[in-house]
Amino acid sequence: MKIETLTIVGVGLIGGSIGLAARSRRLAARVLGVGRRQETLDQARALGALDETCLDLAQAVRQAEVAVFCTPVDQIARQVIETASGCAAGTLLTDAGSTKAAIVRAVEGRLPDGVAFVGSHPLAGSEKRGPEHARADLFEGRLTVVTPGETTPAPAVALAESFWQALGCEVRRMSPEEHDEALALTSHLPHLVAAALAGILPPESAGLTATGFRDTTRIAAGDPALWKAIFLQNRVPVLAALRKFRDRLDRFRNALDADDGEALDRLLSQAKKVRDALGN
Amino acid sequence: MKIETLTIVGVGLIGGSIGLAARSRRLAARVLGVGRRQETLDQARALGALDETCLDLAQAVRQAEVAVFCTPVDQIARQVIETASGCAAGTLLTDAGSTKAAIVRAVEGRLPDGVAFVGSHPLAGSEKRGPEHARADLFEGRLTVVTPGETTPAPAVALAESFWQALGCEVRRMSPEEHDEALALTSHLPHLVAAALAGILPPESAGLTATGFRDTTRIAAGDPALWKAIFLQNRVPVLAALRKFRDRLDRFRNALDADDGEALDRLLSQAKKVRDALGN
Numbered sequence: 296m297k298i299e300t301l302t303i304v305g306v307g308l309i310g311g312s313i314g315l316a317a318r319s320r321r322l323a324a325r326v327l328g329v330g331r332r333q334e335t336l337d338q339a340r341a342l343g344a345l346d347e348t349c350l351d352l353a354q355a356v357r358q359a360e361v362a363v364f365c366t367p368v369d370q371i372a373r374q375v376i377e378t379a380s381g382c383a384a385g386t387l388l389t390d391a392g393s394t395k396a397a398i399v400r401a402v403e404g405r406l407p408d409g410v411a412f413v414g415s416h417p418l419a420g421s422e423k424r425g426p427e428h429a430r431a432d433l434f435e436g437r438l439t440v441v442t443p444g445e446t447t448p449a450p451a452v453a454l455a456e457s458f459w460q461a462l463g464c465e466v467r468r469m470s471p472e473e474h475d476e477a478l479a480l481t482s483h484l485p486h487l488v489a490a491a492l493a494g495i496l497p498p499e500s501a502g503l504t505a506t507g508f509r510d511t512t513r514i515a516a517g518d519p520a521l522w523k524a525i526f527l528q529n530r531v532p533v534l535a536a537l538r539k540f541r542d543r544l545d546r547f548r549n550a551l552d553a554d555d556g557e558a559l560d561r562l563l564s565q566a567k568k569v570r571d572a573l574g575n
Numbered sequence: 576m577k578i579e580t581l582t583i584v585g586v587g588l589i590g591g592s593i594g595l596a597a598r599s600r601r602l603a604a605r606v607l608g609v610g611r612r613q614e615t616l617d618q619a620r621a622l623g624a625l626d627e628t629c630l631d632l633a634q635a636v637r638q639a640e641v642a643v644f645c646t647p648v649d650q651i652a653r654q655v656i657e658t659a660s661g662c663a664a665g666t667l668l669t670d671a672g673s674t675k676a677a678i679v680r681a682v683e684g685r686l687p688d689g690v691a692f693v694g695s696h697p698l699a700g701s702e703k704r705g706p707e708h709a710r711a712d713l714f715e716g717r718l719t720v721v722t723p724g725e726t727t728p729a730p731a732v733a734l735a736e737s738f739w740q741a742l743g744c745e746v747r748r749m750s751p752e753e754h755d756e757a758l759a760l761t762s763h764l765p766h767l768v769a770a771a772l773a774g775i776l777p778p779e780s781a782g783l784t785a786t787g788f789r790d791t792t793r794i795a796a797g798d799p800a801l802w803k804a805i806f807l808q809n810r811v812p813v814l815a816a817l818r819k820f821r822d823r824l825d826r827f828r829n830a831l832d833a834d835d836g837e838a839l840d841r842l843l844s845q846a847k848k849v850r851d852a853l854g855n
Contacts, residue, residue: 418783418784438782438783477783481784482783484772485772485787485792487824488768490847491823492764494823494842495760495819495823496761498849502718502747503718503720503757503762504761505700505761505762506699508765510791510793511794512765512791512846513791514786514787515843516847516850516851519840522839526831527839534832540771540824541824543771544767544771544820548814551817552814556803556807559799559807560799562774563770563799563803566770566773566795567773567796569773569776569781570792572781573788573789573792575789
């Protein structure tokens with residue numbers, strides 16, 4: 296795979312890492328970064344993530360053979376629709392958003408002929424932000440979920456999959472709804488839980504936290520605006536995951552209430568088995 | 576501080592790390608490890624955590640100037656009471672258990688004259704077990720909470736504090752009940768939450784987890800028997816912490832139900848502020 300111009304919309308941790316990976320793997324003749332702040336773009340270029348920078352979204356996407364939108368999930372669909380009209384036939388638009396159904400459905404049927412959008416979600420990232428945290432190997436061995444809609448052209452889906460594979464990812468295809476339901480539990484609920492736990496820490500107990508509290512709440516340091524948008528776009532699946540979690544908490548509470556060591560042991564042993572199977 | 580014989584009861588991650596730290600800091604002329612399995616003791620000695628090993632608990636504690644109990648929390652009080660009768664006047668017994676009130680109250684008034692027990696909890700550890708994970712620097716810069724009862728002699732408390740400081744710890748004095756209430760929230764609740772989250776992961780979604788899920792559930796890999804004992808010993812404070820956590824989850828649920836972005840933003844921003852203040 297060799298792309299003439301790869302446009303990266305939003306050059307933070309994810310966008311910057313795509314740029315670093317694409318340049319180190321010589322995936323594109325030119326990596327063009329677009330964003331709202333010249334300073335961030337300059338920083339990303341200085342770090343080696345971009346060849347060129349641009350402040351005009353439509354102009355940057357128009358030049359792309361492949362454009363990847365790494366902006367907050369509540370901006371992606373609008374940006375895709377607004378910029379697609381200027382694109383040449385054959386252009387592939389994709390994204391890195393953590394929710395998929397709202398984006399894919401909003402874009403569906405609103406693109407010019409020959410321009411395709413293929414929703415994608417690379418399962419990589421961290422609680423950190425900004426191109427200074429970008430890494431060329433962020434995607435190596437990670438999974439990218441590719442979520443075509445019913446009308447997404449098959450060649451565009453294949454191209455999107457090749458793009459993420461070329462960055463080092465493994466690829467898995469799911470419907471946008473399947474993705475959102477699974478990620479509500481594997482990603483969005485953990486964020487909610489971490490934030491709820493961090494949120495109830497009394498200030499005077501901060502010194503009494505150790506690695507357990509710190510690991511369990513680490514992702515609560517993520518950007519509130521980004522996560523608010525994710526929660527709102529994936530409300531219903533997140534509420535369902537939260538119900539499931541509260542039911543499990545009830546089982547722990549009932550075991551504690553009843554001083555039932557056997558029930559606690561069963562719950563803890565089952566959880567350990569699941570966690571052990573995940574590895575580090 | 577120079578101890579003639581330091582006896583370590585239970586030579587796993589914590590006991591082994593105490594041995595490594597004591598030996599590398601030349602805190603004791605002799606570090607004697609006691610446990611139930613010769614194989615584990617031999618392993619700990621081979622790793623440099625012990626000078627000598629012993630399978631007889633009473634005999635090992637009898638030789639101690641300082642003995643530290645690193646056994647599961649539901650065994651500590653019984654072991655302390657059983658072994659104290661053989662100790663010389665001036666012997667200091669301490670422990671590393673994650674709960675304090677049940678242990679301190681059970682021991683209180685049941686020791687021979689001149690033998691003191693000072694409850695302690697070094698806030699260090701991990702989900703791993705066994706002397707092979709012990710580290711000489713496990714306690715460096717970490718906090719140990721020392722929890723005297725009303726009748727604990729002041730010189731023994733001071734000696735216990737010196738002991739933990741000599742291992743590299745900072746020391747903070749709290750009542751056993753204060754400790755248990757605070758740790759219910761900063762340590763025991765996170766374990767329960769991590770286990771509840773790991774426990775509801777559908778097997779088919781394991782591949783869709785990334786660092787967020789893994790960080791948040793890491794401690795769920797801890798030993799179920801150890802944690803069952805901790806939960807049962809600290810039931811009431813853990814139930815109170817769980818209520819507080821569920822109330823916070825309710826606020827997230829209500830915000831999601833109402834599609835209330837501002838409320839979500841407030842909750843997430845407050846959590847981020849708390850988490851940012853903790854550092855890594």
